[in-house]
Every structure is written in structure tokens, then in C-alpha cells.
Amino acid sequence: MANQSKFSIRFWGTRGSIACAGPDTVRYGGNTSCVEIMCGAYRMVFDAGSGLPMLGRHIMRQVANGDEPGAEEVSPETASPTDTDIFLTHTHLDHIIGLPFFALFHIPGLPITMHAGHLKAQGEALHNVLSAMMKAPLFPVPPEVFAANVDFVDFEAGETLTPREGVTLRTAPLHHPNSATGYRIDYGGKSICYITDTEHYPDRLDEQVVSLVRGADIMVYDATYTDEEYPRFVGFGHSTWQEAIKVADAAEVDTLVLFHHDPSHNDEAMDVIAEEASAARPGTLVAREGMTLTP
Numbered sequence: 001m002a003n004q005s006k007f008s009i010r011f012w013g014t015r016g017s018i019a020c021a022g023p024d025t026v027r028y029g030g031n032t033s034c035v036e037i038m039c040g041a042y043r044m045v046f047d048a049g050s051g052l053p054m055l056g057r058h059i060m061r062q063v064a065n066g067d068e069p070g071a072e073e074v075s076p077e078t079a080s081p082t083d084t085d086i087f088l089t090h091t092h093l094d095h096i097i098g099l100p101f102f103a104l105f106h107i108p109g110l111p112i113t114m115h116a117g118h119l120k121a122q123g124e125a126l127h128n129v130l131s132a133m134m135k136a137p138l139f140p141v142p143p144e145v146f147a148a149n150v151d152f153v154d155f156e157a158g159e160t161l162t163p164r165e166g167v168t169l170r171t172a173p174l175h176h177p178n179s180a181t182g183y184r185i186d187y188g189g190k191s192i193c194y195i196t197d198t199e200h201y202p203d204r205l206d207e208q209v210v211s212l213v214r215g216a217d218i219m220v221y222d223a224t225y226t227d228e229e230y231p232r233f234v235g236f237g238h239s240t241w242q243e244a245i246k247v248a249d250a251a252e253v254d255t256l257v258l259f260h261h262d263p264s265h266n267d268e269a270m271d272v273i274a275e276e277a278s279a280a281r282p283g284t285l286v287a288r289e290g291m292t293l294t295p
Ligand SMILES: [Zn+2]
Pocket: 016, 017, 033, 092, 094, 095, 197, 260
């Protein structure tokens, strides 16, 4: 398979809660959660916040230029040049608001599967939830306007999925209002974890998270707040960069990437967090829109 060794993560949206585009957030980005992980020619999109439409435009440009990864091996039976699936941590608005504007949904017949792991146990289904968002007068048209062949899959956080041969996706429930799902992607002997939105416990580490991310090469983690800010937001379902470091250390994660930045943190505030976090745990990174990492 072409690009067999290619395994990368790219950030299209790094914010939590609500988009905050503006001159004070240009360096770290103002769009909400959206992360692209390439496993060879297979693209996994984690969360569909306001960064998703930008990713859609990027893919369409690649397709137009013929330089989409894997394009040379395309046949009707195998990977399409836009071999893409979407995995949601949960369905709070900041993680799904970009969905109606994703260009790939308007390619006739293109198969795309959307997965969510937090709804099944609540007796809900992803298709119903998205239909409720894309419903007049909140939104003019329903998901049925998508020309692509979109499938909705509800699994239970804790399951292990194999979306493509050689790609293992382990999952775990996170500590978040209405629940959320943490993901670990293993491919070609390397691993990337995507852990947002989740709140730490006051007295212990979340063992389900530690066990999911153990030994990972890259862990993206919900660092919405600092420890100083956190007491005002107990119960909001988010964590801090200091807690992220505790998890990374306990699980012997190689590279920690702080994510889901609070919209009130401008570039200057993010610079301070980046400096303090990398002093506390050398190698720690702060996610920025456009940043690409390879494990
Ligand atoms: Zn969020």
C-alpha cells in the first residue's frame, strides 16, 4: 500500500466551547475541535468543530490537484481519493458545528461513516442527534441533503474498532457532562491518543484514561484551564495542563499536546502556558491550528 508508513496528526481546530477568531488568537487558532489523522491514505477526522470546513476545502484542493494521498491506487472497490471517516468524542456543539459545511458531504455517492461512542448507552442515536441540530428553524436543511453516502454508527465507548486493516482504534469513556469518548489510534507500531473533553478527579487519576494512553507516542489532552482557573469551573467537564502532565507521566506518554484551549486564552496567555508546561515536562507542545506532528 502506498504511504504505508505515513502516520500523522494535523490540527484544524484547537479551541473548546466556542470559536474565537480574531487578531488575538491567530497564532494558536480560533476554530473549535477538529483533528485529522492520516494512516497511510486513510483519513480519520476526530471531531467536527468549526475547523472542519477548512479541512474540507483542503481535501477538495488536493483532489483537484490530483495529489490526494493514495490517489494512484484508486479503484471503485478500494480507497477513494477522499477515503475519510469521522469519529466524534461527543455531540456538544463545539464538536459538531462544522458538520453541515463539510465539502465531502456534497460529493455524490462518496461513502463516509460517522462514529460516536457516547450515545448508545443513553438510548440515543447519532443520526437523531444530528437531525435535531440540522432542523428548521435552527438550520434550513436536514442531513438528508448530503449527496454523499453517509452512514451513522453508534458504538459503546470501551469497544475496540478496526476501521481499516492495520488501523486499531481503542476507545474509553471520558468524564464529561452527557459523556464523551477518548480514542487511541495504533498504526504501523506507533500510537496517537485523542483525549478531550474530560475532567480530572480531585483525588486520583482516571484509570480508564491512563490505561488507554499507556505508552502512547503522542497524547492530545483537554487542557482547557490552568490549575489556578479550575476552581471556578468544577463540574464543567474539562481539565488543566498540570493534570495533563500527571496523566502523561503516569502513562509514560512520549509527547503531550495540550488542546481544547479556553476561548479567553489569547496568544499571549497561550505563550505563557506553553512556556510553563514545557518547563514542567520538556517536550510538551501546545496545539496550534495547522500544526502537523508525526509520531
Ligand atoms: Zn468541547
